[in-house]
Amino acid sequence: xxxxxxxxxxxNATILRAPxxxxxxxxxxxxxxxxxxxxxxxEIIRDLQSGGLTPPLELVEDILExxxxxxxxxxxxxxxxxxxxxxxxxxxxxAAKALSGLNVDGVVLGxxxxxxxxxxxxxxxxxxxxxxxATFHHAFEEAEDPLLAIRVLKRxxxxxxxxxxxxxxxxxxxxxxxxSYEAKVGPEIEILAGGGIDTQSIRMICEATGIREFHxxxxxxxxASPAGVVRSERVKALVETLQxxx
Numbered sequence: 001x002x003x004x005x006x007x008x009x010x011x012n013a014t015i016l017r018a019p020x021x022x023x024x025x026x027x028x029x030x031x032x033x034x035x036x037x038x039x040x041x042x043e044i045i046r047d048l049q050s051g052g053l054t055p056p057l058e059l060v061e062d063i064l065e066x067x068x069x070x071x072x073x074x075x076x077x078x079x080x081x082x083x084x085x086x087x088x089x090x091x092x093x094x095a096a097k098a099l100s101g102l103n104v105d106g107v108v109l110g111x112x113x114x115x116x117x118x119x120x121x122x123x124x125x126x127x128x129x130x131x132x133x134a135t136f137h138h139a140f141e142e143a144e145d146p147l148l149a150i151r152v153l154k155r156x157x158x159x160x161x162x163x164x165x166x167x168x169x170x171x172x173x174x175x176x177x178x179x180s181y182e183a184k185v186g187p188e189i190e191i192l193a194g195g196g197i198d199t200q201s202i203r204m205i206c207e208a209t210g211i212r213e214f215h216x217x218x219x220x221x222x223x224a225s226p227a228g229v230v231r232s233e234r235v236k237a238l239v240e241t242l243q244x245x246x
Contacts, residue, residue, distance in 0.1 A: 017212055019246040021239055022072075022192065023230060024048060024217040026055075030230040031063040034220065037235025042067065043108055043135075045074040048217060048226040051138070052076060052108075054095050060102060070105035072135055075125060081112040081139040083121055092121075093128045100129035107132055108163070110139025117143060117152045126158045135161040135192060146177075150184045160188070163215055165195025171204055179209045199241040206245040214242065 022041040023034040026048055034042055044060055045052035052074045060073055075095055077088045092109075099107060109125060111118035117140075126134055136153055140162050143149040153159050164181055166174025182191050193205055194215030205211050220235050221228030 019206075019242040020213040021235070021242055022194075022213065022215045023220045023235060024052070024215070025063060025230065027229070028059070028062050028066060031067050031069075033230040033232045034235050035067045035069055037220070037230075037232035038239040039069060039220075039235050041070045041072065041105065043072050043074065043215065045108075050079050053078075054091070057095070057098050057102075060099070060104065064103055072106045072108050072133075073099055073104055074137075075099075075107050075109040076137075081110060081142055083111055083118070089121065089124070092125050096125050096128035096132075100131055104132065106134050106158075106160075108135045108137050110137040110163075112139050112142060115142075115144035117149050119152060119156070122156060122159075126156065130158070132158065133160045134158045135163055137163045138165065138195065140164060141167055146181065147184055150181060150189070154185070154188045157188075161190050161192045161213070163192045163194045165193070171201055175205055175208050178205065178211060182209055182211055199238060202238065202241050203245045206242075212246050214238075 020040045022043055023039040025031040025034055025042045025044050026046060031042055044055050044063060046055040047053045053076050054074055075092055077091050083089055107129060111121045136159050140146060140149055141164060164178055166178040178191060178193060185191055190213055191211050192213045192215050193211050197214050197216050198219045202214055216238060218224045219238060220230050222231045
């Protein structure tokens with residue numbers, strides 16, 4: 001990763017790392033196009049329409065053969081953030097164990113129980129892949145108290161990123177929430193901004209916060225929908241915006 005630099009826009013002279021663009025990949029073609037466009041990291045999933053589910057292990061292996069980017073892989077067997085069935089838990093454990101044997105950077109997961117972070121399940125899944133880092137995804141903002149959730153997640157040593165959209169409402173309200181998360185997560189965790197991210201929101205977030213990692217799905221696709229496919233030209237435009245704005 002690039003060496004730190006000083007942001008002259010921040011009054012407190014916050015030291016920031018070079019911006020990172022993470023692109024969702026649902027296929028080998030998606031992964032290749034993302035790398036051609038200059039993406040910094042991939043998140044491999046299946047079923048983008050459902051918000052992303054655990055992809056086939058074979059897809060992960062195929063992508064690893066054709067790209068050199070760091071890769072994180074979704075661990076999610078259903079659309080619900082609450083997992084109560086033992087069968088579903090066993091699938092998560094098995095997938096985590098399988099991924100731990102591959103050259104991936106980490107996993108992406110998020111489990112809640114009665115509005116709180118499901119620490120027990122999160123720890124159990126991560127214990128199956130102790131060598132991997134983890135992103136806690138959008139389930140974080142479905143917790144009753146996201147700021148309390150941050151304190152809980154900071155105790156989970158493998159979790160180094162939280163994917164956050166800032167919730168609902170106008171972008172300025174969302175950015176204000178993301179800024180409040182950013183103020184609480186360091187130094188153990190970084191906020192990964194995601195959820196409707198495009199060139200305009202990248203500029204706004206870079207100007208108003210120290211967040212420098214961005215997660216995109218539809219914005220990298222043609223058409224810009226779950227049914228679209230990643231295009232290198234769209235990824236390149238996002239990368240250029242990051243370089244100019246952050």
